[in-house]
Amino acid sequence: MANERSGKPADNNPPVFQRGPGRRVPTGPVVKPKNTKETLKRLWGYLRKQKIGLISVTLFTAISSLLMLVGPYLIGKSIDEYIIPRDYDGLVTLCFVLLSVYICSSIFSWLQMHIMATVSQHTVRDMRSDLFDKLQKLPIPFFDKTTHGELMSRTTNDMDTVSNTLNQSAAQFINSILTLVGVVIFMLAMNVWLTLVSMIIIPIVILFTKNVASFTRNFFSRQQKELGALNGFIEETVSGQKVIKVYRREGKVVEQFQEKNRALRDVAKKAQIFTGVMGPSMNFINNLSFALIAAIGGWLAIQGDVVTVGVVVAFLNYSKQFSRPINELATQFNLLQSAIAGAERIFEVMDEVEEDIEHSKLPPLPAIKHSIAFEQVDFSYNAADGKVLKNVSFIAEKGQNIALVGPTGAGKTTIINLLTRFYDIENGSIMIDGTDIKMFDRNSVRRRIGIVLQDAFLFSGSIMENIRYGRLDATDEEVVEAAKMANADSFIRKLPNGYLSELTADGGNLSHGQRQLITIARAILADPDILILDEATSSIDTRTESQIQAAMKTLMKGRTSFVIAHRLSTIREADQILVIKDGGILERGNHEELMKQKGFYYELQTNAMSAQAAM
Numbered sequence: 001m002a003n004e005r006s007g008k009p010a011d012n013n014p015p016v017f018q019r020g021p022g023r024r025v026p027t028g029p030v031v032k033p034k035n036t037k038e039t040l041k042r043l044w045g046y047l048r049k050q051k052i053g054l055i056s057v058t059l060f061t062a063i064s065s066l067l068m069l070v071g072p073y074l075i076g077k078s079i080d081e082y083i084i085p086r087d088y089d090g091l092v093t094l095c096f097v098l099l100s101v102y103i104c105s106s107i108f109s110w111l112q113m114h115i116m117a118t119v120s121q122h123t124v125r126d127m128r129s130d131l132f133d134k135l136q137k138l139p140i141p142f143f144d145k146t147t148h149g150e151l152m153s154r155t156t157n158d159m160d161t162v163s164n165t166l167n168q169s170a171a172q173f174i175n176s177i178l179t180l181v182g183v184v185i186f187m188l189a190m191n192v193w194l195t196l197v198s199m200i201i202i203p204i205v206i207l208f209t210k211n212v213a214s215f216t217r218n219f220f221s222r223q224q225k226e227l228g229a230l231n232g233f234i235e236e237t238v239s240g241q242k243v244i245k246v247y248r249r250e251g252k253v254v255e256q257f258q259e260k261n262r263a264l265r266d267v268a269k270k271a272q273i274f275t276g277v278m279g280p281s282m283n284f285i286n287n288l289s290f291a292l293i294a295a296i297g298g299w300l301a302i303q304g305d306v307v308t309v310g311v312v313v314a315f316l317n318y319s320k321q322f323s324r325p326i327n328e329l330a331t332q333f334n335l336l337q338s339a340i341a342g343a344e345r346i347f348e349v350m351d352e353v354e355e356d357i358e359h360s361k362l363p364p365l366p367a368i369k370h371s372i373a374f375e376q377v378d379f380s381y382n383a384a385d386g387k388v389l390k391n392v393s394f395i396a397e398k399g400q401n402i403a404l405v406g407p408t409g410a411g412k413t414t415i416i417n418l419l420t421r422f423y424d425i426e427n428g429s430i431m432i433d434g435t436d437i438k439m440f441d442r443n444s445v446r447r448r449i450g451i452v453l454q455d456a457f458l459f460s461g462s463i464m465e466n467i468r469y470g471r472l473d474a475t476d477e478e479v480v481e482a483a484k485m486a487n488a489d490s491f492i493r494k495l496p497n498g499y500l501s502e503l504t505a506d507g508g509n510l511s512h513g514q515r516q517l518i519t520i521a522r523a524i525l526a527d528p529d530i531l532i533l534d535e536a537t538s539s540i541d542t543r544t545e546s547q548i549q550a551a552m553k554t555l556m557k558g559r560t561s562f563v564i565a566h567r568l569s570t571i572r573e574a575d576q577i578l579v580i581k582d583g584g585i586l587e588r589g590n591h592e593e594l595m596k597q598k599g600f601y602y603e604l605q606t607n608a609m610s611a612q613a614a615m
Contacts, residue, residue: 039347053115053119056115057171058174060111061108064105068102071102072321073186073190076308076313077094079309081310119166120163120170130350134352137354139354152231153232154346158346161224176325187318193296194311198293216274223268224345226264226268229260230260237253289319290319293316293319297311297312365437365447369433371433372419374418375428376428377393377427377428377429378427379414392415393428393585394585396560400576401573403571405565410580411583416451449529450523451532451534452519457519458519462503463498467518468522478525482524483521486524529559531556533562533564573591576588
């Protein structure tokens, strides 16, 4: 069977695909991470909106760090001035002072953590809002080439990674920098030589961290991408369980899952291994520094008046405080790699080209008075795949019922996609009342269109809300009237809560026919100038179909209607039938005219009647 978007026959051995809402696109190679500085700059653009919170966090962190730095100094002082001279009263007083210092430090530390949690959540809230807003502005082709699971991964997993890093690491990063600077100042004030000994570890840490980071950055980025691919595959297989079971492909699906799962495992393992190297390695470097200070400081204390025992003890404490922020900065650097990888993927979506925003400056489309005309329209979804529509021309007068008939992949749905401005044509023009459709605001064009698709899509919520989706300012009475016109009122009232009955995701607690009737009621409520029925009755039983025929006939009166249907019985009364084949209009006319021609339409009707008789 040919694919409408490519016009190419199906391959007997197709590659592994990820499926989006439309086209199938093969998974590509891993993309290299983008500019780290640019990503951090954009993240800062969100963070700086929380100026008061950031200032408070910095202030409280500075106070907490300063108090923690006073502790070792007081311990050294207690040894030199109270313990060695055996001044117990002074020692008790100093112990109370030291206790108060640590309590106050803990209080300010808790305050900065509390505020930072608020800052990080507000920041991620703004990012998530911008991302969701962006998704609403992206054109349909973007969703054709991107899987649902991939988008979900970016809006959830990647966003959570950024959130956790901001929440856990931002304040800790500030604390580490302030502590590092403070420790250096205190140590220099106490003894320059021991300070120089403590500084030996800095170039070692920097060199080691830089080398490890070059690996972890790449692995974390690949980990996020593999996670998105796995989520997309899971979402696809859960949605397609019926197809999988009917064709007995459970084993194949499990095999494909295991392959993707192994790919995620391998890259995640490498990322965690390189990250895990940091802790033990940094502990070794810190213990080496501690041993050097103890040995050299003890030797200087024995030599005489160079340093005192209290200063050596204070330096040993400061060495731990000096190594702790260096360790934390190294760890945070690895966490930052994961956050940057996630933020890059989020910003990639935000950087996608939106639908032309200039269209909002164009005049709105007024009520359609005369006709809709396709004039020599050419179109292809992908230039490499060839044209899907070729030199298509026809005129639909106001109030006419236009039926589009033809084999799968001929281009029927593509004509509808162009009329709704989901895609823009390459050559030719689409005219409404003599004016090119591109001259009007795109949203105003869609406001004039009501559409009912083969796959009846409903949102979680009440039936009343789902019908009102067609026109949000409609009253309850207008919603009920629309349901009556669609012959949906009778089954709705039989439900336990009537119009207030809650639907599960995609209306799973209703039959397909009932879901379709609700979408038809939604289209009726929208009161459009143009009505599009894209295989609207193909999945509905004959009895349900007969229920909506009268409502459809009333609804179509005075409106220009485009009907795509495999059941040829539903289009016999069409004012004009366009027979589409291989991207062009092969035949046109009403039912009687086309039957007399005994062409392709005649064959379709004959085959359909033969199939019906054989049932």
